[in-house]
Amino acid sequence: MTDPPEGGDRAGDDDPEGGELPIEPGWIREERAYRGISRRLAAHYLRNLGGTLVDADEPVSATRVDGEGWRVRLRAETVHVAGSITLTEVTVTFVGEPAAIEELIPRFKRKAMRAGG
Secondary structure (H helix, E strand, O other): OOOOOOOEEEOOOOOOOOOOOOOOOOOEEEEEEEEOOOHHHHHHHHHHOOOEEOOOOOHHHOOEEEEOOEEEEEEEEEEEEEOOEEEEEEEEEEEEOHHHHHHHHHHHHHHHHHHOO
């Protein structure tokens, strides 16, 4: 097995939270954390980028979004940034065809960065 791309894993890895995120042979896995957005907004952005909510009817309760050649798992937690100041951090696990992930992550990042506070 060859080394995975920088920042990613090979097919077959499990999502550490919420069970296995289905992944096809040849797909890659990338994980990113975004602060200052909610899981609801992340799901909404992914839906606007062509995804379909898998486990919910509305973005507010979605933890999984699938698109053409990609799947995403969303996790949110509160993190302490300084003293008593906290932010929501959304961890986004992307899996998919390399070309689809290479296109999706920058498009998602642009949306997520506009929302941050």
